[in-house]
Each structure stands twice: as structure tokens, then as C-alpha cells.
Amino acid sequence: MADTILEMKNIVKIYSNGVVANDNISLSLKKGEIHALLGENGAGKSTLMKILFGIETPESGEIILNGKSVAIRNPLEAIKLGIGMVHQHFMLVPSFTIAENIILGVEPRKGIFTDMDKAEELSRRISDEYNFKLDVGEKVENLPVGIKQKVEILKALFRGAEILILDEPTAVLTPQETEELFIQLRRLKEKGHTIIFISHKLDEIKQICDRLTIMRNGKNMGTYETTDLTTKEISRLMVGRDVVTKFDKAALNLRETAVSIRKLEVWNTAGTKKVNGLDFDVKEGEIFGIAGVEGNGQSELAQVLAGLIENYKGEYRIFGETAKGLSIKDLRSKGMSYIPEDRMTYGIAENMDLLSNLFANQYDKEKYSGRIFLKKKPMEQAAKDLISQFLIKAGSFKTKVGMLSGGNIQKVVVAREFSDDPKVIIANQPTRGIDVGAAEFIRKKLLELRDKGCAVILISADLNEVMELSDRLAVMYKGEFSGVFKDVSALTEEELGRYMLGIEKDEGLEGIVYA
Amino acid sequence: MLKSSQFNTFRTALSIAIALILSFLVIFLVSDQPVEAIMRMITGPLSSKRLFANVIELMIPLIFTGVSVSIMFSANQINLGAEGSFHLGGLVAAVVGLMVPMSQGVHPIAAILLGGLTGAVFAAIPAILKIFTTASELVSSLMLNYIALFLGNYILSYYLRDTTAGALTSHLLPESVKLQSIVSGTNIHIGLFIALLTAVFGYLFLFKSKLGYMLRISGENEKFAKYSGMNIVTVILISQLLGGFIAGVGGSVQLLGMYRRFSWAALLGYGWDAIIVTTLSKKNPLFVPLAAFFLAYIRIGADIMSRSTDVSPEIVAITQGIIIILIVAEQFLSGYKHKLVAREARLQMETEGAE
Numbered sequence: 067m068a069d070t071i072l073e074m075k076n077i078v079k080i081y082s083n084g085v086v087a088n089d090n091i092s093l094s095l096k097k098g099e100i101h102a103l104l105g106e107n108g109a110g111k112s113t114l115m116k117i118l119f120g121i122e123t124p125e126s127g128e129i130i131l132n133g134k135s136v137a138i139r140n141p142l143e144a145i146k147l148g149i150g151m152v153h154q155h156f157m158l159v160p161s162f163t164i165a166e167n168i169i170l171g172v173e174p175r176k177g178i179f180t181d182m183d184k185a186e187e188l189s190r191r192i193s194d195e196y197n198f199k200l201d202v203g204e205k206v207e208n209l210p211v212g213i214k215q216k217v218e219i220l221k222a223l224f225r226g227a228e229i230l231i232l233d234e235p236t237a238v239l240t241p242q243e244t245e246e247l248f249i250q251l252r253r254l255k256e257k258g259h260t261i262i263f264i265s266h267k268l269d270e271i272k273q274i275c276d277r278l279t280i281m282r283n284g285k286n287m288g289t290y291e292t293t294d295l296t297t298k299e300i301s302r303l304m305v306g307r308d309v310v311t312k313f314d315k316a317a318l319n320l321r322e323t324a325v326s327i328r329k330l331e332v333w334n335t336a337g338t339k340k341v342n343g344l345d346f347d348v349k350e351g352e353i354f355g356i357a358g359v360e361g362n363g364q365s366e367l368a369q370v371l372a373g374l375i376e377n378y379k380g381e382y383r384i385f386g387e388t389a390k391g392l393s394i395k396d397l398r399s400k401g402m403s404y405i406p407e408d409r410m411t412y413g414i415a416e417n418m419d420l421l422s423n424l425f426a427n428q429y430d431k432e433k434y435s436g437r438i439f440l441k442k443k444p445m446e447q448a449a450k451d452l453i454s455q456f457l458i459k460a461g462s463f464k465t466k467v468g469m470l471s472g473g474n475i476q477k478v479v480v481a482r483e484f485s486d487d488p489k490v491i492i493a494n495q496p497t498r499g500i501d502v503g504a505a506e507f508i509r510k511k512l513l514e515l516r517d518k519g520c521a522v523i524l525i526s527a528d529l530n531e532v533m534e535l536s537d538r539l540a541v542m543y544k545g546e547f548s549g550v551f552k553d554v555s556a557l558t559e560e561e562l563g564r565y566m567l568g569i570e571k572d573e574g575l576e577g578i579v580y581a
Numbered sequence: 582m583l584k585s586s587q588f589n590t591f592r593t594a595l596s597i598a599i600a601l602i603l604s605f606l607v608i609f610l611v612s613d614q615p616v617e618a619i620m621r622m623i624t625g626p627l628s629s630k631r632l633f634a635n636v637i638e639l640m641i642p643l644i645f646t647g648v649s650v651s652i653m654f655s656a657n658q659i660n661l662g663a664e665g666s667f668h669l670g671g672l673v674a675a676v677v678g679l680m681v682p683m684s685q686g687v688h689p690i691a692a693i694l695l696g697g698l699t700g701a702v703f704a705a706i707p708a709i710l711k712i713f714t715t716a717s718e719l720v721s722s723l724m725l726n727y728i729a730l731f732l733g734n735y736i737l738s739y740y741l742r743d744t745t746a747g748a749l750t751s752h753l754l755p756e757s758v759k760l761q762s763i764v765s766g767t768n769i770h771i772g773l774f775i776a777l778l779t780a781v782f783g784y785l786f787l788f789k790s791k792l793g794y795m796l797r798i799s800g801e802n803e804k805f806a807k808y809s810g811m812n813i814v815t816v817i818l819i820s821q822l823l824g825g826f827i828a829g830v831g832g833s834v835q836l837l838g839m840y841r842r843f844s845w846a847a848l849l850g851y852g853w854d855a856i857i858v859t860t861l862s863k864k865n866p867l868f869v870p871l872a873a874f875f876l877a878y879i880r881i882g883a884d885i886m887s888r889s890t891d892v893s894p895e896i897v898a899i900t901q902g903i904i905i906i907l908i909v910a911e912q913f914l915s916g917y918k919h920k921l922v923a924r925e926a927r928l929q930m931e932t933e934g935a936e
Contacts, residue, residue, distance in 0.1 A: 080923040082915070125923055374808060395810035404808065412808045415801035426798055426809035435791050442789075 071097040071260055072118075072229060077127035079113050085471065087113035088124065089284040095229065100251060100261045102271040102292070105281035105304055106501035108471045111264050114281070115231050119151045120144040150222025151231040154238075156214050160207035164200055164217050165189035168224050192224050197253060211359065212243035216250070223259075230254065231262045236270055238527075240359060241563040248274050266304070266502070268297040280304055305502050313509065316517045318537055321350035322385065323580060324490045324521035325371065330380035332366040332545075340366040342545035343380070347580045350489065353512065353522040355536025355554070357529060359566050363545040364525045365407060368494040371523065372404035373397045374412075384490065398427060401489025405479055405496045407525075413479040416468030420460055421449045423467045423478055428486045448485075456481040457507060473504035480508055484515065491515060494525045509535060529559050540578060541565040550578045588918050593861065595914070596907035597875075604900040608892055618890040625885030626878055632885060634767030636877045638839065642667070643873035644776040645831025646851045647858035648783040648866045649824040653704075655787055655864050656820035657800035660707055660722035663828040664852025665729035666700030668845060670832025672733045673699045675751055675843030678758035679741055688758040693775075693833040700829015701822045703729060708821035712814050718821075730848050741843060750844035760838040770838035776870070779827055783866030786823070796820050828852065857901055860908055876901075 072095040079088040087110045095101050103111045116122040118129065120138040129136050131147055138144050144151075158167050165186045174184040189202040198216050206214060215235060222230055232251075236244045251261060251274060265271055271278055272292060280287040280303045287303045295303075325348040332341035340363040348354040358364055369375040370382060373394040382389040384400055392400075406412035414423050425445060429435055434445050449463035458477045460470055467478055480496070493512060497505035512535060516522050526532045532539055533554055540550040541562060549565040549572040551557055564570045609615040626636050649663045677692035706725055707718040741751035760770040787793040799806040799816040807813055831851070836843060857876055862868035879901075883894040907913050 080919075080926045082919045082922055084922045084926045086926050372808070393810070393812070394807065395812070398810045406808060411802075412804050415798055415805050417801050418798070422794070422798065426805065426811070429794055430791055438791065439785075439789050440791055440794060 069097050071095050071132060073128075073130040074114070074118065075128040075130065077114060077117060078125045079110075079117060079122060080125055081113075084469065086284050088117070088127075091127075091281070091284070091286045093279055093286070094289070095260050095262070096277075097260055098255060098258050099276040100255055100263055100274055102275035102278035103262055103264045103281065104266055104268075104271060104278060104300070105287075106266060106503070108473055108501045109281040109304075110284040111281055112233060115151065115233060115262065115264065118144070119149060119231060145225050145227070148226055148228035149231070150225060150227025150229070152215065152218040152222060152233065152235060154233045154235075156218055158206050158214060158217060158221075161205065163203050163205055164209075164220075165202040167206055167217055168192070168202070168221050170221075172225060188224070189220070192220055196220070196223065196250070196257070198250065210243075211238050212240075212246065215239070215247065219250070219254075223254075227259070229260045229262065231264070233264045234266075235263070236265065236267060238360065240566050241529075241559050242567060244270065268300055271300075272297060282306060301502075313513055313534060315513060319351045319517075319519075321519055323347050324350050324385060325523065326381070326383040326386075326579075328381040330367070330370065330378060330382065332363070332370055332375060332378045334366060340545055341370075341378075344545075344547065345575075346540065346547070346578045348490075348521045348523055349580065350519045350521045351516060352537040353516050353524055353535050355532035355539040356523065356525045356542055357532045357539060357562055357566065358527070358542035360527050362542045364494065364542055367542075368404070368407070368492055368523075368525055371492045372402065372406070398486070401487065403427075403483040403486060403488035403491045405476075405483055405491070405493040407494040407498065409476055409479050414467045414475060417466060419464045419466055420453065420458070420478060421445060421463040424449050424452055424463070424482050424485075427482060452481040452485060456484075456511075457504075471501075473500035476500045476508070477504055480511065484511060488515065488520055491520055491522045492525075493522065495527065496524070497526070497528065497531060505531075529562055533557060533559075533562070538577065540575075543568045543571070547575055547578060548572065550575050552577045588914075588921060589863070592914055593863075593908060596904050599907060600900045600903035603903055604896055607896060607899060612890065612892045614890050618886050618892045621889055622879070622882040622886040626881045628885075631767060632881065634764065634769050635884075636874070636881045637769050637773065638767070639877035639880060640870070640873045641770075641772050641776045641838070642831050642835045642849075642851045643854055643858055643876060644780055644870050645834065646828050646855035647862065647869040647873050648779050649828040649831065650852070650855040650859045651862065651864045651866050651869060652783060652787060652796070652827070653820050653824035654859055655793075655800045656796040656816055657803065658708070658718055658817060658820050658824070660704075660718040660821075661726060661852055661856075662704035662707055662718075662722040662821065662825055663855055664848055664850070665722070665726040666704045666825040666828035667832035667835070667851050668726075668729050668733055668848055669703050670696035670700045670829030670834075671836035671843065671845055672696075672736060672832075673829070674758075674833035674836045675741060675754065676736070678754045678837070679752055679843075682755070683757065685757045688755075689760055689837055692758055692837060693830055696833030696836075697826040697830040700832065701826035704821045704825025704828065705818060708817045712817060726848060726852075734846055737843060737846070743842065746842075748844065749846055750842045753841055754837070754843070758837060760834065768839055770834075772834035772838040775830070775834055779830070780866045780869050783827070783869070787864075787866060792819060828855075857905060860905055 074091065074093040077088045077091045080086050091114055105111050113122060117124050120140045120143055129138060136147060138147065168189045169185045173180040174188060175181055186202055193200045193202060198220060200216060206217060235247060239247060254261060263275055275292050277289060278292055279289040280300065282304060327344055327346050330341055330344040331339065334340045344367065356364060366375060370378050373392065384397065384402065389397060410416065425434055429440060434441055446463060453460060453463060456477045458481065459474050467475060496508050509531065512522055512524065524532060524535055536554050538550065538552055539554045540547045543566060548568055549570065605619050608618050612618050626632050646663045646667055653660060673696040674692040677695055683691060707721040710716040710721050711718045737749065737751060743750055743752040760772050762768060762770050787797060795811050796816055799811060799813055803813060854876065858869055858872045861872035861875065879897055883897040886892055887894040
């Protein structure tokens with residue numbers, strides 16, 4: 067048990083934008099352990115694993131597998147060496163069956179054709195061997211997220227993975243699905259597999275991992291036995307200081323109704339109904355949280371609110387006025403601000419500098435431009451102020467936004483959206499994929515704006531976040547609200563999880579609209 | 582060693598150098614007098630005032646179409662409308678010159694402005710097609726260029742043609758409409774100043790004005806622009822109108838400065854060349870004159886070479902092709918760039934460690 071199966075020695079990786087992702091990292095795995103790799107987003111965990119899986123090439127360093135130095139130039143070589151990776155975003159073909167996905171690329175053949183019977187049999191055998199109980203003839207597109215993940219794991223096992231890398235496996239799971247995953251992981255461990263578990267959820271790590279390695283800013287902060295550290299100590303090693311998880315919230319001070327939605331129905335571009343008859347009101351001075359597993363209509367709802375989808379049924383009023391026929395510019399001049407979930411697509415122009423990115427929503431205001439020309443000095447001054455006020459780590463306002471880290475890019479988006487005198491903020495996954503420090507900062511800003519009288523609609527898959535910030539919290543499931551909670555502090559994650567999975571449904575939805 | 586911030590300039594320079602070297606190699610392969618040919622190509626344009634003037638004369642239309650394409654490409658309107666706008670600009674200037682008598686001072690101004698307006702309207706057609714039918718502006722502009730050409734041929738044949746002349750050509754343009762030469766003994770005309778002013782205007786527009794800012798943001802990321810509240814339809818229209826106007830002015834200026842008659846029975850290709858100019862100048866109108874000068878210089882150089890040696894001037898097409906491929910190929914030197922960046926990052930780490 068105690069023999070070392072894998073060693074990564076003095077790994078250095080510098081990305082082409084100058085980010086030092088791994089600064090002399092060493093990592094050692096014992097056979098048959100579940101080893102947590104943890105750190106904030108941007109700490110370099112994913113990079114290190116991409117190097118191990120052959121996706122990225124390091125500047126220097128050595129990988130020793132079973133006592134032999136190996137070069138892993140691409141994922142195929144990694145798979146041959148018995149390393150498997152389950153990515154955060156699944157790499158499955160939706161229109162294929164489970165069996166077809168599992169054997170993809172290593173198909174059993176009959177002549178020039180794939181032997182489908184054998185494929186199903188092999189898939190069933192490996193599924194039973196690990197007690198995954200899957201119906202291998204089912205199409206992947208019909209599966210819930212938790213099952214898709216199992217398919218990913220089986221795919222790796224089928225290719226002979228001894229070492230399994232799981233990149234934030236629980237990020238997309240409900241608490242119940244997470245429990246089930248852990249049972250499976252323990253079983254894998256008993257069978258002698260070694261698992262690298264990437265996460266930043268400390269309680270999960272305490273629950274399942276034997277040892278943990280902490281990374282911060284591309285540096286190794288040490289490897290420990292899980293039992294030797296308290297969660298508080300771990301988080302201090304991760305972030306470098308104590309993290310505020312509880313915010314002091316000022317008393318609720320509700321004002322005018324800012325947003326009012328009635329019987330809203332939205333279809334996606336493929337013609338599938340994604341929002342199915344929503345009603346809700348949001349007043350100035352409150353944070354209205356919307357929790358739920360991603361893909362239950364939250365994106366479409368957010369895009370309607372932001373004016374990006376105009377083709378919807380039902381009513382959307384902003385400060386009493388119907389939003390039908392209002393352009394995005396009109397909505398914005400009424401005080402609408404939007405933090406999009408996909409910041410790289412909607413939130414920035416990555417090839418342009420900070421200055422250009424910070425004023426896209428307000429460049430035509432009097433303080434920044436005359437009739438024809440932009441006012442260079444005031445813009446530069448404001449850019450400097452925003453960079454320091456929002457703690458954006460960048461060389462100067464001339465730095466290209468694409469060169470920044472995820473957290474800093476999100477701060478650019480937030481700085482722009484929050485500096486335009488917002489009255490209604492739609493924040494869709496505002497802290498997803500960014501470091502703890504930046505997330506904490508953005509949450510604080512959201513609370514500040516609430517206290518100033520903003521109406522905040524917070525859509526998030528991060529349960530801690532919605533539970534901590536929301537004054538009222540609704541759960542979205544299949545385009546509808548399955549529950550609404552006026553007293554968020556009395557909620558537990560398990561309870562929320564049941565509503566998120568649609569196991570429980572509250573028909574009355576009392577308190578979702580104001581009388 | 583190089584800094585990573587200087588990398589792009591270095592890359593462009595190296596691309597040009599490699600392209601020239603490869604072209605010279607080809608010359609060595611095909612020519613009996615390679616050294617002389619290369620010398621003629623490099624130093625030819627400097628050997629007389631008249632030849633150098635040819636470079637400047639060729640540079641003028643390239644500046645106009647280069648600025649025009651820089652603006653349209655900045656808005657991500659990848660299209661070749663500049664070619665047709667340029668052609669129609671020349672045509673309209675000829676029509677105004679021949680059919681609308683005016684006094685010396687206003688005649689060229691009216692001809693150029695009308696030429697520009699025609700170019701603007703012409704380039705707006707693909708924009709309107711895109712807005713209402715999402716037709717690709719690249720395809721529609723290419724097709725429309727033929728309409729511009731044959732419309733020009735029709736008007737030339739039926740309304741402007743000088744039947745006493747042997748070839749298909751218009752009557753002589755009146756002196757009142759022609760642009761004056763500013764350097765005696767050459768054809769360098771006052772259009773040079775208009776071209777340079779246009780480059781400055783293009784720079785101010787794209788990088789200093791509100792509209793230009795909108796254009797560049799939309800060009801970089803249309804979804805982001807839309808989300809920010811910008812009107813994409815306006816952006817598409819303005820970029821095409823302005824780009825077409827500048828190309829149209831270019832066509833008018835070219836006709837009035839360089840020709841005695843209108844005889845363009847084929848497209849002249851300055852719109853296509855503008856893509857080379859735009860690529861070299863990285864869509865910055867301020868660099869367009871430099872890029873246009875470079876292109877004009879190697880073209881005239883190749884002409885001179887072909888006249889006195891056995892190498893044909895088309896060798897320049899090879900040079901141009903290689904330059905464009907190297908500049909556009911993202912992977913070219915990307916390994917070197919990565920090394921530069923990594924070295925700087927290491928240095929920074931060390932200095933931070935020392936503090």
C-alpha cells in the first residue's frame with residue numbers, strides 16, 4: 067500500500083501569456099490512495115494534471131511512474147501508461163449509447179465493422195465489475211449528469227487506467243449524487259486504483275481523501291495526511307489568510323419593485339422549451355437567489371432579463387414598464403447590469419486592452435465622450451481607479467484582457483457592470499471558476515450594492531453562495547420553480563438538493579411574487 | 582535579446598526578410614543574371630527621380646484602399662467591396678468630369694465627393710444584404726464587384742466613349758477636373774496629400790472616436806458588443822459606408838490624378854492589394870502609408886528588373902504570398918515567442934524572490 071506509484075518532480079510550466087502556472091511543483095502518489103489536489107482556481111492544479119495527462123508540455127521537470135522516468139507527450143501515451151482523466155466538462159458523444167462511448171477508439175472488431183454485441187457485453191461486464199449498474203444501451207444525451215460522470219469514469223477504467231484523475235468531479239453534482247460518487251470511489255480504491263481528486267470543497271476532501279497536496283499561486287504548499295489538518299488550517303494554506311465565509315448582512319430594506327415576471331416561457335434555439343411559466347418579483351434592496359443544477363432554464367431566464375433573448379412569451383416588466391421592444395441599450399439605461407455566465411463569449415473582447423473593455427457599456431456617457439471623440443484622460447483615470455478599486459491584477463490599463471487570469475477577467479466584467487450606476491443586477495454564476503479571494507470580493511460587492519438599494523438576481527449553482535447571500539431563494543428545476551424559501555438561514559444543503567433534483571416540489575410557491 | 586512586447590514588429594520584419602530571400606532564391610534558379618536582377622529590383626526605384634515617383638504614384642491608390650479595408654476589417658466585415666467602390670469612384674469622377682462642366686476649383690472636389698458617395702452606396706449593399714438576409718458579405722461583395730465592372734463598361738461604351746479613338750476609351754478629361762501635379766516632371770499629384778490625410782482621419786476615427794470604438798469592439802467580439810448595448814446593425818452599415826466612401830474617393834483621385842481618359846475595362850486590383858496592405862499594417866490606418874509604400878516599392882522594383890533582365894515581374898506575387906502566409910500563420914515563431922515570455926516570467930520570479 068505504501069509504495070509510491072507516481073512521482074512528479076520539479077515541474078515548471080509557463081503559459082504563452084506569461085502566467086507561471088506551475089513553479090517547481092513536486093507531487094508523489096502512493097498506490098491505492100485517494101489524493102486530494104487542492105487550491106484556489108488559478109493555483110495551477112488543472113495545469114499540473116494536464117501535464118500528467120499529456121495535454122500540456124512543461125518547461126522542465128520529470129515524471130516517474132513505477133520507478134521509471136517517462137515522457138508523456140499526448141493523452142494517448144498517458145492512457146497507455148495507465149493514466150485516465152475525467153474532465154470537468156464531459157467528453158462524451160451525446161447521440162451515442164453508453165456502450166458506444168465506452169469503447170470509442172478501442173472498438174472490438176468483426177472484420178471492418180465494430181462488433182456491437184461484444185461492445186455491449188464488454189461494457190456491461192466492466193460496469194458490473196465496478197458495481198456501476200448502468201444500462202449500457204441507453205443514449206448518453208438522455209442521462210442525468212451524475213450518470214454521465216460514471217460513464218466517463220468507466221471509459222477511463224476500460225482503457226486500463228490505474229491512476230484516475232478527477233477534475234472537480236462534484237462541481238456539477240447535487241449533494242445526493244456526490245454521496246453516491248464517493249461510494250464508488252471507495253470501491254475503486256479497494257480494487258487498488260489510485261485517485262487524484264481535484265477540488266476546493268474542503269469538507270468533501272476531509273470525507274474521502276487519505277492525503278492532500280495544497281497549491282497556491284503555482285507553488286506547492288505541502289503534502290499532508292488529511293487527518294493532520296483542520297479545515298481551517300487547510301483553507302489558510304490554500305488562500306494564505308483566513309477566509310470569510312459568513313458575511314454581516316445589513317437588515318433588509320425593501321423598496322420599489324424592480325423586476326416583475328409573469329408567465330414567462332422561453333425556448334432555446336433548438337426549439338426546446340427551457341422556461342415554463344415562471345412568475346416572480348424582485349424588489350430594490352434584496353438579493354433574489356435562484357439555485358438549481360445547470361441547464362434547467364437559468365441561462366435562458368438570465369438572457370431574457372438582460373435583453374439578449376427577445377423571443378419569449380409572457381411578461382417582463384422593469385420598474386413597471388414592459389421590456390418588450392426595449393433594446394439592450396434601453397434596458398441598460400434603466401439601470402440593468404448583467405454578469406454573464408460565459409464571460410469569455412459575452413463578457414469581454416479578449417484581444418483588446420483593459421481600457422477598451424471597461425467602458426463598453428458606458429463609453430457614450432458624457433463623462434467619457436463628447437459628440438464625436440472619446441475623452442482619453444477621464445477614461446484613463448477611471449480605468450486606473452477601477453483597477454485599484456476592484457483589485458484587478460494587471461500591468462496597466464493597456465494590458466490585453468485575454469492575458470489575465472480567470473478571476474481577474476471576471477473582476478473586469480464586474481468592475482464594468484458595477485460602475486455604471488446599476489439598479490438591477492443580473493448575476494449569472496458570478497464566481498464560477500475563479501479563485502476564493504476574487505469570489506469573496508465579488509460577493510461583498512453584491513451585498514454592498516444590495517444595501518445601496520440595488521435589486522440583485524443571483525443565479526448560481528454554488529449552494530454556499532446562494533444560501534449565504536440570498537434574502538429569498540428559489541430553486542429552478544426543468545424550467546419551473548420547484549420551491550421558494552423566504553427564510554434562507556433555516557435551509558440545509560440536503561433540503562435544497564431535494565428540490566434541485568425535483569424529488570420535492572412546492573406547488574404553492576408562496577412569496578414568489580409581491581402582493 | 583528581444584522583449585516579448587517587440588515580438589510582433591520583429592515577426593513582421595522577419596516575414597518580409599524571409600519572403601525576399603525566398604524570392605531571390607527563385608530568381609537564382611530561373612535567371613542567367615540573378616545578381617543583376619536582384620540589384621535592379623532593390624535599387625532600381627532609387628535610380629532616378631522618375632522611377633521613385635512611380636513608387637509614390639502607385640502608393641497613393643494603395644493608401645486609400647488600405648485605409649478603407651482596415652476600417653471594414655476592423656468591424657469584422659471581411660469583404661472585397663473596396664475593389665468595386667474604387668472602380669465606381671473612378672467611373673463617377675469621369676462622368677462628372679466629362680458631362681458636368683464646372684469651374685476649376687470646384688470641379689475635382691465635386692467629382693471626388695460624388696465618386697466617394699457612389700463607393701459608399703455600393704459598399705453598403707453587402708451590408709444591407711447581410712443585415713436583412715444574413716448573406717455573407719464576402720460572397721456578395723465579390724459578386725457585386727462584377728456588376729460594378731460591367732456597369733462601368735456599359736456607361737463607358739454608350740455614354741463616355743470617344744469614337745474617334747482606336748481603343749475603348751472615354752473622351753479626354755477637361756483640364757478643369759484634373760488633379761495638379763505637385764512635383765515637376767512626375768505624375769505625383771495633390772492626391773498624395775488627400776491620401777495621407779485619409780490615413781490620419783482613419784486613425785482618428787478608428788482609435789479616438791466613439792463610433793470607431795464601437796466598430797472595433799464589434800469586430801473583436803460581436804456578442805460582447807451586443808451585450809454591452811451596442812447596435813450591431815449601425816456598426817455594419819457605418820463601417821461599410823465609410824470604407825466604401827474612402828475607396829470611392831481613392832478611385833476618383835486615381836482617375837483624376839493619373840489618367841487623361843477613363844479607360845478602365847477591367848478591375849484594377851487595388852481592392853485586393855489592400856488586403857496585403859491591411860495585413861502588413863495590422864489594421865492601423867496610421868501604418869497603412871508605410872505598408873503601401875513597401876508594396877509599391879517592390880512592385881516598381883520588379884517592373885524595373887523585368888525590363889532590363891530576363892526575370893518576369895510576377896516574381897513579386899511570390900514575395901507577397903509568402904509575406905502574407907507568414908504573417909497570418911499564428912504558429913510561425915510561436916515557439917520562440919513562448920520562450921521569450923517564459924524567460925521574462927522567470928526573470929520576474931527571480932527578482933521578486935530577491936526582494
